[in-house]
Amino acid sequence: MKLFQQKTTVHKFKSAGEFTEQYGIGKGDFILASKSIYEAYFAPQKLEAHVEYKNKYGAGEPTDVMIDALLADFRRTECRRIIAIGGGAVIDMAKILVLAGDYSTEQIFKREVPLAKERTLIAVPTTCGAGSEVSNVSITELTSIHSKLGLASDEIYADEAVLIPELLSKLPYDFFATSAIDAFIHAIESYVSPRSSLYTEMFSMKAMEMIIQGFKKIIEKGADYRMELLDEFLTASNLAGIAFGNAGTGAVHAMSYPLSGVYHVTHGEANYQFLTAVFASYQRMNPDGKLKKLNQFLGGLLDCPETEVYKQLEGILDKIISRKKLREYGMKEDEIQSFAESVEESQQRLLDQSYVKMTAAQMAEIYRQLY
Numbered sequence: 364m365k366l367f368q369q370k371t372t373v374h375k376f377k378s379a380g381e382f383t384e385q386y387g388i389g390k391g392d393f394i395l396a397s398k399s400i401y402e403a404y405f406a407p408q409k410l411e412a413h414v415e416y417k418n419k420y421g422a423g424e425p426t427d428v429m430i431d432a433l434l435a436d437f438r439r440t441e442c443r444r445i446i447a448i449g450g451g452a453v454i455d456m457a458k459i460l461v462l463a464g465d466y467s468t469e470q471i472f473k474r475e476v477p478l479a480k481e482r483t484l485i486a487v488p489t490t491c492g493a494g495s496e497v498s499n500v501s502i503t504e505l506t507s508i509h510s511k512l513g514l515a516s517d518e519i520y521a522d523e524a525v526l527i528p529e530l531l532s533k534l535p536y537d538f539f540a541t542s543a544i545d546a547f548i549h550a551i552e553s554y555v556s557p558r559s560s561l562y563t564e565m566f567s568m569k570a571m572e573m574i575i576q577g578f579k580k581i582i583e584k585g586a587d588y589r590m591e592l593l594d595e596f597l598t599a600s601n602l603a604g605i606a607f608g609n610a611g612t613g614a615v616h617a618m619s620y621p622l623s624g625v626y627h628v629t630h631g632e633a634n635y636q637f638l639t640a641v642f643a644s645y646q647r648m649n650p651d652g653k654l655k656k657l658n659q660f661l662g663g664l665l666d667c668p669e670t671e672v673y674k675q676l677e678g679i680l681d682k683i684i685s686r687k688k689l690r691e692y693g694m695k696e697d698e699i700q701s702f703a704e705s706v707e708e709s710q711q712r713l714l715d716q717s718y719v720k721m722t723a724a725q726m727a728e729i730y731r732q733l734y
Contacts, residue, residue, distance in 0.1 A: 366560040366561075366562055367560060367562035367563060367609050368609065369497070369605055369608075369609075370499075370517065370520040370522075371486075371496065371497045371520055371521050371522065371523060371524050372522070372523045372524070373497065373523075373524045373526065373601065374523060374524070374525045374526065375525075375526040375527070375528075376525060376526070376527050377527075377529070378527065378529060379404040379405055379408075379527055379529070379530065380408060382487070382525055382527055383405065383408055383410060386485065386525075388410050388412055388446060389410055389411040389412055390411045390412065391412075391441075391442055391443060391444060392410075392412035392413065392442060392444045392445075392446055393412065393413045393415075393437060393440055393442035393444070393445050393446070393460070394410070394412045394413065394414045394415070394445075394446045394447075394448060395415050395416075395417060395433070395445070395446075395447050395448070395449070395453055395456060395457045395460075396414065396415075396416060396417065396446075396447075396448040396449055396453065397416070397417055397448065397449035397450065397453055397489055398416040398417070398418055399533065400448060400449065400489045400530055400533065401414065401416065401448060403533065404529070404530060405448065412446070413440050413442055415433070415436055417449055417452065417453045417456065419432075420432045420433050420456075423452075423627050423629070424452055424502075424503075424504060424511070424623060424627065424629065424630060425452050425455055425456050425502070425503045425504065426503060426504040426505075426506050427467070427468035427469050427472065427503055427504070427505050427506055427507075428506055429456065429503075430456050430459055430468040430503060431467055431468050433456055433459075433460070434459065434460065434467075434468070437460050438465065442482075443482055443483065444482065444483045444484075444485070445457050445460050445461060445482055445483065445484045445485070446484075446485045446487065447484065447485070447486045447487065447521075448487045448489060448530075449487075449488075449489050449490075450488065450489055450490035450492075450493055450542070451488075451490065451492065451493025451494075451495045451502075451630060452630075453489075454486045454488065454493065454495040454496055454521070455493075455495055455500075455501040455502055455503065456501075456503075457484060457486070458484065458495075458501040458519040458521070459471060459501060459519070460482065460484070461480050461481065461482045461483070461484050461518070461519060462478055462479065462480060462481070462518060462519070463479045463480070463481040464476060464477075464479070468503060469505060469507070471514065472501075472503060472505060472512050472514045473505075473512075474514070478516050478518045478519075479518060480518040480519070483522050484519075484520075484521045484522055484523075485521065485522065485523045485524075485525060486521035486523070486524050486525070487524075487525045487527060487530070488524070488526065488530075488597065488600070488601075489530040489531060489534075490531065490534060490538070490539075490542040490600075491531055491534075491539065491542050491543050491546060491593070491596035491597050491599070491600040492541070492542030492543060492544070492545035492546045492549075492600055492630075492631045493542070493545065493546075493600070493604070493630070494546060494549050494600050494601060494603050494604020494605070494607060494608070495604065496521055496524035496525075496526075496601065496604060497520075497521070497524050497601060497604040497605050497608055498520075498604050498605075498607060498608035499515055499516055499517050499518075499519055499520045499608055500513055500514065500515045500519075500607075500608065501513070501514045501519055502514075502630070504623070504624045508624075508705075508709065509621075509624050509625055510620050510621050510624040510625075510705055510709055511620035511623055511624050512620075512709065513712060513713070515611075515712065520608075524601065526597050526598065526601060528593040528594040528597050529593070531593045531596070531597060532590060532593060536586050536589070537684060538629075538631075539589055539596075540683050540684040541629065541631035541632040541635055541684060542600070542631050543574055543577070543578070543596050543599075543600070543683075544631060544634070544635045544638070544680060544683070544684070545630060545631030545634050545635070546570060546574060546596070546599055546600040546603045546604075547570070547571060547574045547575075547603070547638075548612070548615055548616070548634045548635070548638055549570070549600075549603035549604065549606065549607040549612060550566075550567045550568075550570035550571045550574070550599075550602070550603040550606055550607075551567070551571060551638075551642070551657070552607065552611075552612040552613045552614075552615055552616065552716075552717075553566075553567050553603070553606040553607040553609070553610040553611060553612060554567035554568065554571070554606070554610075554653070554657055555613070555645070555653045555654060555657055555718040556607075556610040556611050556612070556613060556716045556717070556718070557715075557716065557718075558609070558610045558611050558716060559606075559609075559610040559653075560609075560610070562609070563605075563606045563609045563610040564606075566602045566603070566605045566606035567602075567603065567606040567610075568660060569599075569602050570599045570600070570602040570603035570606065571660075571661070571664065572664060573595055573596075573598065573599035573602070574596070574599050575664045575665065575679070576595075576664075577589075577592045577595055577596055577599070578679055578680075578682075578683050579679070580592065581683065582679070582682050582683070610716070611712075611713070611716035612713060612716060613641075613713055613714070613716045613717030613718060614637075614641050614713065614714060614717040614718075614719075614721050614726070615634055615637045615638055615641045615642075616634060616713050617706050617710035617713035617714055617717070618637045618641065618702075618706055618726055618729065618730070619633035619634045619636065619637055620633075620706065620709075620710060621698075621702040621705050621706065622636065622689065622692065622694065622702070625694075625698075626692045626693050626694060628692055635680070635684075635686060636686055636687070636689065636733060637729065637733070638676075638680075639673050639676060639677045639680075640729050640732055640733055641729060642654075642673055643673050644719075644721070644725065644728075644729060645718045645719050646658075646673065648719045648725075649718070649719050652718075653718065654718060655669075658670075658672050661676065665679070688733065688734060689730065689733050689734045690734055694734065696734060699727050699730040699731050699734060700723075700727050702726075702727075702730055703723040703724070703726040703727035703730055704723050706723070706726055707722065707723040707726070
């Protein structure tokens with residue numbers, strides 16, 4: 364049984380200029396970037412690389428149509444090194460560029476074709492949630508089924524991850540909050556995954572600790588205080604990414620995908636809707652085992668009895684940013700069953716990585732509870 368691997372080398376720089384100088388970014392490099400971040404931090408350097416902005420291909424989370432358009436542009440270049448500067452959407456899209464062949468995104472994500480890496484990828488995250496810079500996972504919406512699908516393959520690991528905390532300074536508060544909660548979900552889901560090990564647990568636990576401590580400081584000192592904590596949150600997201608890159612995520616992610624796919628809710632925000640409800644269900648279904656150990660750990664972080672950790676966690680997260688009812692996103696009551704069935708049909712990889720493998724009926728009950 365493989366316990367742990369970390370294929371991506373992690374670097375940290377104080378500034379974007381320091382990074383580009385050390386790496387010699389220029390001709391022969393293909394940059395996919397978030398436009399606002401690139402224009403603020405990289406455009407003034409007048410780099411000679413080929414640059415494309417993510418919004419050229421569409422708004423929101425990646426779809427197979429967007430990645431196909433990106434692939435077409437990339438294949439017209441002769442670039443051998445790819446630099447992804449952005450959040451999880453940018454990095455997930457860029458991961459597909461490293462693969463050999465002229466295959467479509469749908470063929471790649473459905474694993475209908477062989478996957479072989481032939482190019483170098485440098486990932487520069489500009490949010491504190493995705494952890495995509497150190498994971499072997501890429502997520503896209505397949506428009507044919509109106510749901511997200513994950514591709515997990517060692518061939519799409521970034522070769523190097525570059526952490527530059529100053530790049531997070533322009534994140535709006537709401538996006539910062541849902542990104543950080545997403546990182547927490549990566550940490551907590553990977554901790555209870557059947558694929559977890561002592562090695563992944565260390566990364567999960569440290570990420571949860573850093574995020575909870577950071578949230579407590581923000582609650583005490585106000586939203587603007589996050590600017591003092593950008594390094595900590597970026598590092599915590601990276602640690603959580605290493606954890607879930609090895610152990611995987613579970614039912615929280617699986618249940619969020621139809622909501623994201625149909626109603627275009629951002630990844631972190633969609634995950635947030637299901638976190639405490641899924642773990643409360645785990646508590647009812649199997650209160651012993653790994654969950655008991657998790658509850659003891661969370662009780663220490665949250666200063667509460669282990670029997671109250673999910674109530675206390677929900678209280679803290681709601682002070683960071685309030686959740687909505689699923690119907691507020693446009694979800695219809697008659698979609699409760701169809702969403703649950705679509706998860707059971709298309710997200711077996713994630714359900715297999717869950718603490719308890721849920722049935723469609725059990726997931727429908729959670730959708731109904733949150734509706």
